[in-house]
Structures are given as C-alpha cells and as structure tokens.
Amino acid sequence: MVTDTQHDANTGAGSSPPDATKGKNGMNRSAIMALFAGAFAVSCTEFIPVGLLPQIAEETGVSESVAGQLVTANALAFAVGAPLLAALFTRVDRRKLLLGTLAAFVGGHLLAGAAPNFAVLLVSRLVTGAMMGLYLATAIATAAKLAGPERRARAMATIVAGVSTATALGVPVSTLLGQRTGWRVPMLGIAALAGVAIAIIALRVPRSGADDGPPLRTRLGALGNRPVIVGLAAITVFWGASFTVYTYLVPLLEQRSGLHGAPVTAVLFLAGLGAVLGNIIGGRGADARLPLTLLLTSAITAAALVAALPLVNSPGGAIALVAVWQLAAWSFVPAVQAALYQAAGPGGDLAVSFAVSGFNVGIVGGAGLGGVALDLGGLTSVVLLGAGLSLVAVGLVVLLISYLRKRATEAEGEPVDDLFDGRRFDAVLFDMDGTLIDSKPAVARAWRTWAERHGVDPELVARSTGRPAKEIVADLLPADRVADAVADYDRIASETVQGVVVLPGAPEALADTGDLKAIVTSCTRSVTRARMDAAGLGLPGAVVTADDVDSGKPAPEPYLRGARALSLDPARCLVVEDSAAGVESGRAAGCATLAIGSAAEDGSGADVRLTDLSRVRFTVEDGRVAVRTRTEKEVPS
Numbered sequence: 001m002v003t004d005t006q007h008d009a010n011t012g013a014g015s016s017p018p019d020a021t022k023g024k025n026g027m028n029r030s031a032i033m034a035l036f037a038g039a040f041a042v043s044c045t046e047f048i049p050v051g052l053l054p055q056i057a058e059e060t061g062v063s064e065s066v067a068g069q070l071v072t073a074n075a076l077a078f079a080v081g082a083p084l085l086a087a088l089f090t091r092v093d094r095r096k097l098l099l100g101t102l103a104a105f106v107g108g109h110l111l112a113g114a115a116p117n118f119a120v121l122l123v124s125r126l127v128t129g130a131m132m133g134l135y136l137a138t139a140i141a142t143a144a145k146l147a148g149p150e151r152r153a154r155a156m157a158t159i160v161a162g163v164s165t166a167t168a169l170g171v172p173v174s175t176l177l178g179q180r181t182g183w184r185v186p187m188l189g190i191a192a193l194a195g196v197a198i199a200i201i202a203l204r205v206p207r208s209g210a211d212d213g214p215p216l217r218t219r220l221g222a223l224g225n226r227p228v229i230v231g232l233a234a235i236t237v238f239w240g241a242s243f244t245v246y247t248y249l250v251p252l253l254e255q256r257s258g259l260h261g262a263p264v265t266a267v268l269f270l271a272g273l274g275a276v277l278g279n280i281i282g283g284r285g286a287d288a289r290l291p292l293t294l295l296l297t298s299a300i301t302a303a304a305l306v307a308a309l310p311l312v313n314s315p316g317g318a319i320a321l322v323a324v325w326q327l328a329a330w331s332f333v334p335a336v337q338a339a340l341y342q343a344a345g346p347g348g349d350l351a352v353s354f355a356v357s358g359f360n361v362g363i364v365g366g367a368g369l370g371g372v373a374l375d376l377g378g379l380t381s382v383v384l385l386g387a388g389l390s391l392v393a394v395g396l397v398v399l400l401i402s403y404l405r406k407r408a409t410e411a412e413g414e415p416v417d418d419l420f421d422g423r424r425f426d427a428v429l430f431d432m433d434g435t436l437i438d439s440k441p442a443v444a445r446a447w448r449t450w451a452e453r454h455g456v457d458p459e460l461v462a463r464s465t466g467r468p469a470k471e472i473v474a475d476l477l478p479a480d481r482v483a484d485a486v487a488d489y490d491r492i493a494s495e496t497v498q499g500v501v502v503l504p505g506a507p508e509a510l511a512d513t514g515d516l517k518a519i520v521t522s523c524t525r526s527v528t529r530a531r532m533d534a535a536g537l538g539l540p541g542a543v544v545t546a547d548d549v550d551s552g553k554p555a556p557e558p559y560l561r562g563a564r565a566l567s568l569d570p571a572r573c574l575v576v577e578d579s580a581a582g583v584e585s586g587r588a589a590g591c592a593t594l595a596i597g598s599a600a601e602d603g604s605g606a607d608v609r610l611t612d613l614s615r616v617r618f619t620v621e622d623g624r625v626a627v628r629t630r631t632e633k634e635v636p637s
Helices: 029-043 050-060 069-088 094-113 118-147 149-181 184-204 216-222 226-246 249-255 262-288 290-306 315-343 345-411 440-454 458-462 469-476 479-495 506-512 525-535 557-565 580-588
Strands: 427-430 517-520 573-577 592-596 608-610 616-621 624-629
Touching: 029 094, 029 118, 029 149, 029 184, 050 118, 050 149, 069 118, 069 345, 094 118, 094 184, 118 149, 118 315, 118 345, 149 184, 149 262, 149 315, 226 249, 226 290, 226 315, 226 345, 249 262, 249 315, 249 345, 262 290, 262 315, 290 315, 290 345, 315 345, 427 506, 427 557, 427 624, 440 458, 440 479, 469 479, 479 525, 506 616, 517 557, 557 573, 557 580, 573 580, 580 592
Parallel strands: 427 517, 427 573, 573 592, 592 608
Antiparallel strands: 616 624
16 A cells, blocks of 8 residues: 555646546546547548649649549558557657647648648648547547546547547538638648647646556557457458448439439538447447447448448438448447457557557558449449448457457356355445555655655655655644645645556456445545546545545544445445555454455455455445456456
8 A cells, every 4th residue: 555655646737627527437528528629630631632632733733643642641651650659659648649749740730731842742741641640549548548447438439539520520611611712721720720639638638657557569469369350350341341432422422312412412411420429329339238339330331331232222212321321330430449449458559559540541442442343343343342341341340249258258257266255245445556556656756846845855755654644744844834735745746647557457346346335545635536537547436535534544444434435334345455554454444354465465464365456356246246366367468
C-alpha cells in the first residue's frame, strides 16, 4: 500500500475537474468528446481534394488524374504511418502525442494552403495522411482507457463517429467552400479546425504520463496471436467489400435507380447519417454482447450487398439498401476494434493502429478492385465483387468469434481453488496504491516538489513513508504551518500523475465485483480521483479517503468506514491489501483479508496471500462475491 506519503500523481496538470469529466461508470465524457473534436478535424482532410480536383489541377498545372493522386498519397501515408508511428511513440505521454500529432497536422495543412506547386502539395498530403492515421489510432486507444472495460466500445465508437461525421458534413462543406473561394481556403480552414481541437484537448484530456508498460517487443508479439491476425484480415476484407460498392454508389443510383441531382445528394447524406448512428449502435451493442454484435453487423452488411442488384433497380429499394447497409457496416467498426483491443492484451494500442490502417487499406483496395471490375464487366461486376468479398468477411468474422469464445472458455474453466473455502462476501474493500495502481514514481516526485517548496530535507520525507500526508507534514513542520502545507501537498499530488500505471488484474477485479466494492485509501479524495483517472479506471460509488477518517492504517477505522459506506457488516467483507499495516487494519475491523504483493511476501497475518490480483478471479454469485484462483491459462494479459 502506498499512502499519501507516497501519493503523487494521477491526473496531470491541465486536466479538467474530475466531476466535470467523469460520468457514470467512470467514463471521462468531456475528454472523449475532446478526442472526437480532433478526429472530426483530421478526418475532413481525407477526401477534400475529390470535389476540388479541377481547380487544383488547373492551378498546379497537372492533369486531373495526377491531381487525384493527392487522395492516394493521403491514404497510403495513413495506412503506413498509423502502425509505424504508433510503435515508434508507444511510450510517449498520450496527451503530448495527441497534441504533437495535431500540431504537425496543422503544419501540413498550412503547407498545403501555401503550396507553390504540385510537388509541395503532394508532400503536404503525405504529412497530413500520416498524422491523421497516428491521431486516430492514439485517440481511439486513449478513449478505450479513459472509459474502462465496461464502456470501452462506446468510447471507441465516439472517436470513429468523428470520422463518419466529417465524411457526412465536413467534406461536403469543404467542397462547397472551395468551389466558391478556391481550393486553398478549405485547406487553411481544416488547419484552423485542428487548431481548435488542440486547445480543447489541452484543456480536457488528462496526461497519462510516460508509458512504463511492457516493452515494444512484447506488444508487437501480442499482435501475432490468431484472434488479432484474423480480426485484422476481417477488417480489411470487410471494408474492402463495402468500398468496392460505395465508391461507385453515385453511378449506381443514377444509372440503375434513376436518381439524379438533389435525390442523390439526399441518399449520400442518408449514408452519412447511417454511419453516425451505426457507430452509436455498434458501440453500445459491443459493450453488451460483443460476439453477437460482430456477427449481426457483418451478416446484415453482407445480406445488403448480396441483395443490392435487385434492390438498386428502384428508388425506394436503393434508399432502403443504403440505409441498412451503412447502418450495419459502421456498427461493425467499434465492435471489431473493441475485439482487437481486447484480444491483443498488452498490444492493444498497437492493435488499434493496425486496425485503422486496415480500414484504410480496405478503402484503397476496394476502390481499386471496384475500378478493375467496372472496366471488365460494368456496375453489375462491381456489386457482385463487393457481395463476394462481404461473404468472405463474414467467414473471417465467424472464425474471429470462435477464437474469442475459445479464449473466454479457457478463461472461465474450473478454478484451481476456492480461496476462502466456500465463503462468500457482501463486498470487497480494495486498497488503491500498490493494490490497484502503482504510483510510487509519481509520489516521489510530488514529495520532492513539496519538500523544495517548504524547505524540508527530502531525505526526511523519504523516510516517512506509509502514513497519510497530514501525519507526515505534522512531524516535519510547526503546527501553524501544517494545514496550509497539507493543502499544498494535496494540490501537488493531484497534478503530479505521470507514470501512474495499472497493476496486473486490477481492471478485471474492479469489473468482476460490480457494485459490490469500495476503495479504501489513505489518500485524500482529490488525489484518489486524480490517480484513478490517470490510470483509466474510474471510481466506484463507495470511496473512503483520508478526508473521511481521523486515523489511518493500521487502525481499524478506514475499513470500518468502508463497510459502513456500503451499509454492510465488516465481518461479511473482504479486504484486499498490499501492506502489512493495511492487512492489520482490515483484521482489526473484523474483515477477512487477502494480501498481495509485498504483504504476501512479508508473511503478514492475512487469511490468504497471493502475488497479485491477476491470480484472483472474483465472481458475483447470488448477490455475493466468490473469490477463486486462476490457472496459468486464465491469468489476464
């Protein structure tokens, strides 16, 4: 257990007040919406040249076919840059990386707006494409961590909704603006949008600190497991199938459905609306029932493409086709991303970067294959090719689901041991530091900063660990300075959160205990909230902090308060601690105790001792918590 003595860092300067950002279940809504703003800004760039090709070609002295390579350059830079740059910057603080990526994106668009010739414009598109890929990969992975496991897919869907919203609204508006004012103005306008996103992210997204997680080799190795490989293949083929047909949707509507002009525009708008709604539906569905959402969305998309040829021959059929097709196709996106993030374990962030790259490869490949099919057999061949590819994608999705279910079955096999001989608990009371998160580096930095500010020898502070901050400060300073000094430490510790990491098994433990849990910590409430936010875990409904008790551990009061916060008998609660003092506090309160980490190694008087929470499986059975060990296969990655 690391107490306020060691407490130091979990949110980061510049993050918004926790109450303003955290919703139910710990979802950091304002931070995720800030990431959405950035996704909207960068996604406006992808297809902007399409509606402005004649102007760009004329002013830069190239043919329209050559000018069209601006779209290709952006797409290729996106597909290659997203995974490579994500791997290169894997340990950089997420907020710094997001801000730096957007700054480079702004620079690319300013260069485009001032480009003196086509070569410079082409280079600018390579820059903006690579930055778009890196931003989206980073933003999606960051949203997943901010939301926590229970709302992960919805958070990821929110970022992808920025892409679909830009396609539905940003691109048409940019095209209209460019046709009236010249192609350079939209380029500069997108730079301005990205600049606004920079300001919002700087204000609303908390710092994550340097990533001290597994080395790059471990993360890349996690991408080699079968579910990830099959999932990436499914993404590429699925999106390739969809864009084989979508690229030629306008000719289909005009030549087969008899729609022209404004009705075609209305159908395209309907497609954009379906994309936005699909992200919302897919995110919610994936959080509730991931395998079913994957299967339904891919199967409905395939069915729509298979039925496209007869349906597209009438206006009503074409409209229904586009609505169902786009709604299902975009619902698939957050579901498959959540599946890959989960399957990749320690490589989750990189898996997302490969996923966004896979979507882009699918777009480019689908458009290219559609063009070949068009030349060989006309629009009928285009639709048949898209339908065939969609059926292949469904097969890959079924294979992905089988792998995911196999893993889940292995992880849910018979436990080796019931740790408390069949005893069940009304609630689990978790210590925070050292049990759920590790914030030692942050704590050390906070106390060094505090010691320098108050003229205290840092060595004296370093030897005073293991107690609440107010007790340490009282030992080091005159009584008349204690209150202000404690408040100052609390501010410093709430802002110094770089390097806070989640400990093995903590997310699973918090998720598996549902509402039958509380956090009991020697930190103040503001520091507790800051650190849990920085770790992406969120706070449960019941939290007992140093603000709530008069004496810290090993006195029984903290855990007595924890039980009372849930209106429970302490004797029917389980305390999970990593320090001997914390175990003693739990025992003194009359609770059962589970020691992990140093408390387990030191041979404390806990009822049960294990190395860390990854070895424990909590399950809620008939309204009470059972505690069992995991096999080696069951240990979370």
